[in-house]
Amino acid sequence: MNLFKILKNNNKDKVGLFILGAQKCGTTSLHYYLSQHPLFLGSQPKETDFFSYDRYYEKGVDFYHKFFDLNLKQKRLLKFDSSTEYLYIPYCAERIKKYNPNSKFIIIKRDPVKRAISAYKMYKALSQGELWSEAYFNRIKMHSSEFESKMLKLLVRKPFPEFADLIREEVSLTSTSNNEFIYEPSLIARGNYEHQKKRFLHYFPKENIFEIDFERYAENTIEVLNEVLGFLDIKQDFFDESYDLSIQLKSRESFFLDTDEYISFRHLFNENYRNNENDS
Numbered sequence: 001m002n003l004f005k006i007l008k009n010n011n012k013d014k015v016g017l018f019i020l021g022a023q024k025c026g027t028t029s030l031h032y033y034l035s036q037h038p039l040f041l042g043s044q045p046k047e048t049d050f051f052s053y054d055r056y057y058e059k060g061v062d063f064y065h066k067f068f069d070l071n072l073k074q075k076r077l078l079k080f081d082s083s084t085e086y087l088y089i090p091y092c093a094e095r096i097k098k099y100n101p102n103s104k105f106i107i108i109k110r111d112p113v114k115r116a117i118s119a120y121k122m123y124k125a126l127s128q129g130e131l132w133s134e135a136y137f138n139r140i141k142m143h144s145s146e147f148e149s150k151m152l153k154l155l156v157r158k159p160f161p162e163f164a165d166l167i168r169e170e171v172s173l174t175s176t177s178n179n180e181f182i183y184e185p186s187l188i189a190r191g192n193y194e195h196q197k198k199r200f201l202h203y204f205p206k207e208n209i210f211e212i213d214f215e216r217y218a219e220n221t222i223e224v225l226n227e228v229l230g231f232l233d234i235k236q237d238f239f240d241e242s243y244d245l246s247i248q249l250k251s252r253e254s255f256f257l258d259t260d261e262y263i264s265f266r267h268l269f270n271e272n273y274r275n276n277e278n279d280s
Helices: 003-011 027-036 063-070 092-100 112-126 133-141 147-155 161-174 193-201 214-219 222-232 259-279
Strands: 017-020 040-042 079-080 104-109 209-213
Touching: 017 209, 027 040, 027 104, 027 214, 027 222, 063 104, 104 193, 104 214, 104 222, 112 147, 112 209, 112 259, 133 193, 193 209, 193 259, 209 222, 214 222
Parallel strands: 017 079, 017 104, 040 079, 104 209
Antiparallel strands: none
């Protein structure tokens, strides 16, 4: 039985699709594009963080479903949530399994070094006040006090650390840990997609997970969007040029790294991921 028959018969009031991330991999654009489709109902805001923030999760499912209430008048079939924390935070997969065991997932994977550079630029812009907002500050505070302290300390560091300095700091701290360690603000660990995906494969069959390559998504957006529809057994209302696809995806973030630097960082990232698997 495909996802849509399951939703119609049993779980039509539940969220059935989760765009897991990864962070800085195009989830914002994907959420926006899918929200235009007549069969999809995206959460407002895009990232509910219900399954990742204990303070939200403890409020229960009725609280969660309020993120979709603004669109109740729209007769749409599939509700979806695009919270990038779900891929990174270890306990989210189990929580989603308990909520809806028929859930399906999308993971967008990007070159880990380029993803890290994009994240670094975001943190630096936040530190300089270019992206700062009360909403972002409130999101930080929803995390544990340890996470909040680390993130806020980073954002007020003067001068802001260089990319290589933050990489060295993360390698130093994570290399001393042999358990499921959540490091923030992460430049390396959030790019370990295979390790994170395994958590979901523990609870869901592999056919419930659809993976997207960021570079291909950036270059062939409509084609990839229609592949998403195929993954969900949707055989109508295909994406075409009539949709607003104006959100620009930046597929080349590493302009300030020369080839040798890039290769060096990529080797370091891969070594870190191998060590992570050996310790788990």
